[in-house]
Amino acid sequence: MPEQLIRHGHLEADPWQRVDPAADAASSTLPDGPILLPASFWLAHRDTLRQRVGTIGVSLAPTFRVEDLVPDLRLLPLIAVEFPKFTDGRGYSTARLLRERYNYSGELRAVGDIGRDQLFFLRRAGFDAFLIPESRDANDALLGLADYPGAYQAAVGQRLPHFRRRFG
Amino acid sequence: MYHYDDFDRKMIAARVKVFRNQTERFLAGKLGEDEFRPLRLKNGLYIQRHGPMLRIAIPYGQLSSQQMRTLASITRDFDRGVGHFTTRQNLQLNWVKLPEAPDILERLASVDMHAIQTSGNCIRNITTDPFAGVAADEIADPRPWAEILRQWSTFHPEFEYLPRKFKVAFNGAREDRAVLHAYDLAFQLVTNEAGELGFTVYAGGGLGRTPLLAQKIRDFLPWPHLLTYSEAVVRVYNRYGRRDNVWKARIKILVKALGGAEFARQVEEEWAHLKDGPQTLTAEEVARVSAYFAPPPYERLENEDLSAVKVDNPAFARWLSRNVKPHRVAGYAVVVLTLKQAGCAPGDATTEQMEAAAQFADRFSFGEIRTMHEQNLVLADVPQRELFSLWQEARRAGLANATHGLLTDMIVCPGGDFCSLANAKSIPIAKAIQERFDELDYLFDIGDLALNISGCMNSCGHHHLGNIGILGVDKHGEEWYQITLGGTQGNATRYGEVIGRSFAAAEVPEVVERLIATYLALRHEGETFNETLARLGLEPFRATAYAKDPVNAAAADQELIDA
Structure with missing residues (x-):
């Protein structure tokens, strides 16, 4: 089975094409249609890429400092955060910062080594889309979203911590 | 103690279900070993020499008698009739079977217990002073704060996959009984000049191969900000802690690399965004949690005069002098039940001992028990008039060795007999030392x-903190032991210094005896081991430890000093 996209709680076709041009490549050779580029490429070519706003999303490596992208957030309909290994949890902080501090409202997608056992947490960190790798079962992964009946902490989608809701 | 409500129960019930599903997927081959490992670790399940080891959380060391009985039943039904109380106030079972682990979690959940985040690279069980709520030197009870932070750290949406494990401790008394400086993040309760309650915050401590003392990162954090500030600390660590080398991944390495002041500045910068946000604690919530830790219904009692009983019974007098601590309420006492019987692994309790401790708690101490990081149990609220009965019964149960704080009250990790991380065995070394120091008069x-x-x-056995520390090391596939001297916990926490080349297992008891003989020969009246060491330095101890003839060496040193 190829990679499968879970978006807003169900499986969807993925219109985005991942493109990984060399850093020094010209932006004029990029394919048409919605494309996902490394954030470093976006930052290097942002002035020419701005002409295609709406069809460009960026992908963040775990070490990418999200602060560097803040001026461009309203230009980016999709931000993908990479999880080369599911045990590398930096992307959770990246997601919360994007949503809670920088008010990013586009699609926030977790990409990489993720599956059923991460989805509940990823969603609370602010991800609304998950690209499930070939090696995992996306239907099974969907079940992970319902692993817990609630949460103690405030997070994305739950502005108040449990203790502030406990007293009604 | 804290009582779960429906929500708390639903959360741990969900965890049992999640873990059962993960275990089933693993056993069915749908989840690889590499994928399963971090998930099972988050439920305290290690694969050890003999099979899985399960570490059960005892939040800040607090247990009800009912919970202790359930732990006892688990050791009987799923293990070999023994449990090991750890230096992190938890309980470890060494003989569980993986397919039964979900059933154990289910039984734990029936008494509001779990193994959540007792291992893995996440926020671990929170520890505190075993004398919380009863100590005379207490500024404020640390347990409500530990419980509040426990809830915040449970299934945290951002901090499930930190660079490395993350341990938090609270201390509420003037004397640090929670080893704050050895923790990743530590809170000392304090009041400011206006009389408001808050915390002095420390970060970046830890033992292990790079032992570092935590640095102070904030003088005074007002209590409403406990969660938002903690979130800032852990976020800075999650983002910038090293992930390229497992030995450099603890927060202590980040704090050391940045310097305490720069780390504190980064935390403040992050916190500025979170401060006063929705996770700011409310007086209502603090009152709700604190109510569970209100003092039990003490009787109005007078302090007992036990001098007559003591004269008749020197063994009881010894136990009183070592294992019974003053209580803040007249007529009550704090009792340490030692898990350090000769011939047993330190910290181990049999099913029967656990049941006995539960019964003592019901009869003598309002149904509650604490665990200590020194691997003993505590009954915190015992009427003094019951001390003699308790002592007699505890003695029968093998829980009344009158050795608390003495040399044989050792802190010892399970070591190479059980643990797959260990370089060397620790339990046989402990037993050999116990045998050599079995003379109570000498110990006293x-x-x-x-x-x-x-x-x-x-460093699960906290060897850096021992006045005498013993560390198992591997030399060409053989087990050797390195000795450190001068470590201590408490307000003047410091780590010990290595005295020199390591020793073979068979040499260790003799070396310990020489070190002790040197101390006894050289100490001034009333001086502790560390005080003598501080006055004279390592040299006389080193000389006798490596000497061919210890007695002469000590005498020679004495002559040198006298000269």
């Missing part, structure tokens, strides 16, 4: 002495 003459043994650099 030596007085307060902390001897700690770890089977490897991970």
Whole structure:
């Protein structure tokens, strides 16, 4: 089975094409249609890429400092955060910062080594889309979203911590 | 103690279900070993030498008698009739079977217990002073704060996959009984000049192969900000802690690399965004949680005069002098039940001992028990008039060795007999030392002495904090033991210094005896081991430890000093 996209709680076709041009490549050779580029490429070519706003999303490596992208957030309909290994949890902080501090409202997608056992947490960190790798079962992964009946902490989608809701 | 409500129960019930599903997927081959490992670790399940080991959380060391009975039943039904109380106030079972682990979690959940985040690279069980709520030197009870932070750290949406494990401790008394400086993040309760309650915050401490003392990162954090500030600390760590090298991944390495002041500045910068946000604590919530830790319904009692009983019964008098601590309420006492019987692994309790402790708690101490990081149990609220009965029964149960704080009250990790991380065995070394120091008069003459043994650099036996520390090391596939001197816990926490080349297992008891003989020969009246060491330095101890003839060497040193 190829990679499968879970978006807003169900499986969807993925219109985005991942493109990984060399850093020094010209932006004029990029394919048409919605494309996902490394954030470093976006930052290097942002002035020419701005002409295609709406069809460009960026992908963040775990070490990418999200602060560097803040001026461009309203230009980016999709931000993908990479999880080369599911045990590398930096992307959770990246997601919360994007949503809670920088008010990013586009699609926030977790990409990489993720599956059923991460989805509940990823969603609370602010991800609304998950690209499930070939090696995992996306239907099974969907079940992970319902692993817990609630949460103690405030997070994305739950502005108040449990203790502030406990007293009604 | 804290009582779960429906929501708390639903959360741990969900965890049992999640873990059962993960275990089933693993056993069915749908989840690879590499994928399963971090998930099972988050439920305290290690794969050890003999099979899985399960570490059960005892949040800040607090247990009800009912919970202790359930733990006892688990050791009987799923293990070999013994449990090991750890230096992190938890309980470890060494003989569980993986397919039964979900059933154990289910039984734990029936008494509001779990193994959540007792291992893995996440926020671990929170620890505190075992005398919380009853100590005379207490500024404020640390347990409500530990419970509030426990809830915040449970299934945290951002901090499930930190660079490395993350341990938090609270201390509420003037004397630090929670080893704050050895923790990743530590809170000392304090009041400011206006009389408001808050915390002095420390970060970046830890033992292991790079032992570092935590640095102060904030003088005073007002209590409403406990969660938002903690979130800032852990976020800075999650983002910038090293992930390229497992030995450099603890927060202590980040704090050391940045310097305490720069780390604190980064935390403040992050916190500025979170401060006063929705996770700011409310007085209502703090009152709700604190109510569970209100003092039990003490009787109005007078302090007992036990001098007559003591004269008749010197063994009881000894136990009183070592294992019974003053209580803040008249007529009550705090009792340490020692898990350090000769011939047993330190910290181990049999099913029967656990049941006995539960019964003592019901009869003598309002149904509650605490665990200590020194691997003993505590009954915190015992009427003094019951002390003699309790002592007699505890003696029958093998829980009344009158050795608390003495040399044989060792802190010892399970070591190479069980743990797959260990370089060397620690339990046989402990037993050999126990045998050599089995003379109570001699132990009492030596007085307060902390001897700690770890089977490897991970330092679960807190060897750095021992006045005498023993560390198992691997030399070409053989087990050797390195000795450190001068470590201590408490307000003047410091780590011990290595005295020199390591020793073979068979040499260790003799070396410990020489070190002690040197201390006894050289001490001034009333001086502790560390005080003598501080006055004279390592040299006389080193000389006798490596000497061919210890007695002469000590005498020679004495002559040198006298000269």
